[in-house]
Amino acid sequence: MMQQNMLKTCSLQRCGCFQPAKLGAPVRPQRAAFRAAAAGKQSANSAGTAAPLQLSRRQALVQLPGSALLASLAALLAAEQLSTAVPPAAAAPGPRQLDQETKAAVAAALNKVVTKPKAPVILRLAYHDAATFSAAAGDGGANASIQFELGRPENTGLKRGWRLIEQVSDELKKTPAAGKLSNADLIALAGAHAVAVCGGPVIDVPVGRVDAAGPDPEYRMVSEKAGVAALVANFAEKGLGVQQLVALSGAHTIGGKGFGDPVTFDNAYYTSLLAKPWLNPNDPMADMIGLPSDHALPDDPECLKLIETYAADQQRFFKDFAAAYQQLTNLGAVWA
Numbered sequence: 001m002m003q004q005n006m007l008k009t010c011s012l013q014r015c016g017c018f019q020p021a022k023l024g025a026p027v028r029p030q031r032a033a034f035r036a037a038a039a040g041k042q043s044a045n046s047a048g049t050a051a052p053l054q055l056s057r058r059q060a061l062v063q064l065p066g067s068a069l070l071a072s073l074a075a076l077l078a079a080e081q082l083s084t085a086v087p088p089a090a091a092a093p094g095p096r097q098l099d100q101e102t103k104a105a106v107a108a109a110l111n112k113v114v115t116k117p118k119a120p121v122i123l124r125l126a127y128h129d130a131a132t133f134s135a136a137a138g139d140g141g142a143n144a145s146i147q148f149e150l151g152r153p154e155n156t157g158l159k160r161g162w163r164l165i166e167q168v169s170d171e172l173k174k175t176p177a178a179g180k181l182s183n184a185d186l187i188a189l190a191g192a193h194a195v196a197v198c199g200g201p202v203i204d205v206p207v208g209r210v211d212a213a214g215p216d217p218e219y220r221m222v223s224e225k226a227g228v229a230a231l232v233a234n235f236a237e238k239g240l241g242v243q244q245l246v247a248l249s250g251a252h253t254i255g256g257k258g259f260g261d262p263v264t265f266d267n268a269y270y271t272s273l274l275a276k277p278w279l280n281p282n283d284p285m286a287d288m289i290g291l292p293s294d295h296a297l298p299d300d301p302e303c304l305k306l307i308e309t310y311a312a313d314q315q316r317f318f319k320d321f322a323a324a325y326q327q328l329t330n331l332g333a334v335w336a
């Protein structure tokens, strides 16, 4: 409504033919434009014509002299534009950016709740929430359904992560962000925060995801015992390629899998995959390092090339991880 009235006011400034628009008093632009054109004719002829002119559209076009005709056409065009201008529709559903006020409130809540030691479980939670997506079935994905799936074997340990999201949500209740974000948004934002707080890339996460009312279908998560073909196939089912598989697996650089400092997000995962410390017969902890699915990656030539790239160039890893994380957290999302 406000925009509509601004439009009317603008037209007032542009062609001077409207009375100021009042709230709730719609102007009839075409008629007003004609009056304006007729008034132009009247003033041009004021010496010889006493009666005010009331012209039809056709009359105006036929009878008005050149300059008045041009003026009338211009007025008509402006009026036509106004009359066809539809009121602004409600914003179309889709990802949107957080406003500054909400962003600040969310950042404060995440800083308070998702501290470095909590980062690994939160990042894993974000993966497990989104990776139930199936492109073929067209369901699952980043929708906070993880809250209904915490009893599944692949989600062992993630109750702790979900409780942290509940805490973030509670924190936000006292702020301008209250009620503005879904749990699915909070999970995606918290995962990005987890990466950043451990020194990884700052990832822009749009919001507007709608929460699911129940669990996603089962058996969508790939096993830690999977070989590289099964890993690639599982990611492909979600519309993610080999590059996304290798970049996202770099998340294992944080947490307890033995790839360097557990709360530093860096490219130690890739340097370790090349060094293969799990094969060191002199290290009693060797078999604690990495998962079979991690160990499998360097066996594939395409994966190996990416592992070498990320091992040599941390910034490239950060860039590809950030892009893949955005893809991951948009999988299957229904936008409000």
Ligand code: HEM
Binding pocket: 119, 120, 121, 123, 124, 127, 156, 157, 222, 223, 224, 225, 231, 248, 249, 251, 252, 254, 255, 256, 257, 291, 293
């Ligand atoms: C590629 C297939 C993947 C498999 C099979 C897999 C499996 C696992 C397993 C079994 C754990 C150990 C959980 C535990 O300690 O109890 C783990 C940890 C973790 N995963 Fe994955 N994961 C995969 C991909 C990912 C991706 C794509 C991400 C995030 C983008 C991710 C993030 C994490 C994190 C951060 C941890 C450490 C959690 C902690 O220490 O609390 N994982 N993953």
